[in-house]
Amino acid sequence: MKIATWNVNSLKVxxxxxxxxxxxTQADVLCLQETKTEDKGFPYAELQAAGYHAVHNGxxxxxxxAILARSTPDDVLLDIPGxxxxxxxxxxxxxxxLRIVCAYMPNGQAVGSDKYEYKLRWLAALADHxxxxxxxxxxxxxxxxxxxxxDDRDVHDPVAWKDQILCSEPERAxxxxxxxxxLSDAFRLFEQPEKTYSWWDYRQxxxxxxxxxxxxxxxxxxxxxxxxxxxxxxxxxxxxERPSDHAPVIASxxxxx
DNA sequence: ATGGCTTGAGTGTCAAGA
Numbered sequence: 066m067k068i069a070t071w072n073v074n075s076l077k078v079x080x081x082x083x084x085x086x087x088x089x090t091q092a093d094v095l096c097l098q099e100t101k102t103e104d105k106g107f108p109y110a111e112l113q114a115a116g117y118h119a120v121h122n123g124x125x126x127x128x129x130x131a132i133l134a135r136s137t138p139d140d141v142l143l144d145i146p147g148x149x150x151x152x153x154x155x156x157x158x159x160x161x162x163l164r165i166v167c168a169y170m171p172n173g174q175a176v177g178s179d180k181y182e183y184k185l186r187w188l189a190a191l192a193d194h195x196x197x198x199x200x201x202x203x204x205x206x207x208x209x210x211x212x213x214x215x216d217d218r219d220v221h222d223p224v225a226w227k228d229q230i231l232c233s234e235p236e237r238a239x240x241x242x243x244x245x246x247x248l249s250d251a252f253r254l255f256e257q258p259e260k261t262y263s264w265w266d267y268r269q270x271x272x273x274x275x276x277x278x279x280x281x282x283x284x285x286x287x288x289x290x291x292x293x294x295x296x297x298x299x300x301x302x303x304x305x306e307r308p309s310d311h312a313p314v315i316a317s318x319x320x321x322x
Numbered sequence: 323a324t325g326g327c328t329t330g331a332g333t334g335t336c337a338a339g340a
Contacts, residue, residue, distance in 0.1 A: 074328075074329070074339085075328085075329055075330075077329095077330095078328090078329075099329095099339085101329070101330070125330085125331090126329085126330050126331065126337090126338095127330085127337090127338075127339090172338080172339060172340055173340085174338080174339085174340085212339095212340070229340095230340070231340060264340070266326085266327075266340070267326090267327035267328055267339095268325090268326040268327045268328090269326055269327090271327090278340075280340075307328090309328095310327085310328075310339085310340080
């Protein structure tokens with residue numbers, strides 16, 4: 066069974082890339098972030114024709130998250146229970162007995178800003194929520210755009226980015242809080258090439274110069290980490306015309322799809 | 323140089339991303 070996550074930066078613009086990628090990878094589950102559309106603009110029919118069910122938590126212009134799955138998603142939950150939030154950043158569903166939590170974590174804009182404070186509060190609320198979800202679903206994966214580079218290895222220029230947004234110590238501590246509830250970073254379960262990133266700035270030839278950050282992650286609970294056979298970042302879609310600024314992350318597990 | 327692209331909104335130009 067293959068599960069994946071991809072910040073598509075507008076599903077309307079990126080749908081052809083998504084359909085091509087699904088056909089190429091045969092992923093069983095794909096979590097999307099930044100769909101940037103309400104439900105009425107969501108391409109349910111095109112995805113159905115490609116063999117995927119879809120559940121969506123959308124809004125106009127910003128945010129928006131979806132889970133695409135070959136099997137029917139059940140027990141769909143939107144947002145973080147008990148956390149008041151206008152922004153549509155979380156959708157969860159059960160697929161093939163796995164709890165899939167898809168999250169678009171706040172960017173934070175700048176360390177010390179109001180948005181940064183919101184980011185840290187939001188991350189704490191999600192960690193509490195995941196701790197609860199694990200009691201019901203021990204087989205859980207938290208996939209998405211974390212907007213956190215967990216380690217200096219995940220940053221093309223750690224000196225320039227030191228204590229900056231996406232790399233600050235409180236953000237990294239928030240990332241570790243997900244590990245503390247029992248999840249593992251699937252990417253780091255395996256040997257990986259150095260300088261592997263999942264996001265590159267559109268400007269200044271960021272991708273060509275590999276000036277990137279690894280901020281998109283798949284975290285797995287212990288029973289899933291035990292059966293995870295690989296995890297990688299697929300740079301291919303970033304090379305296409307009109308790409309998302311993010312690349313998809315995919316993990317495969319020894320579970321019947 | 324508070325920029326450098328890209329998107330959505332909406333038709334001039336700004337907010338937001340990371």
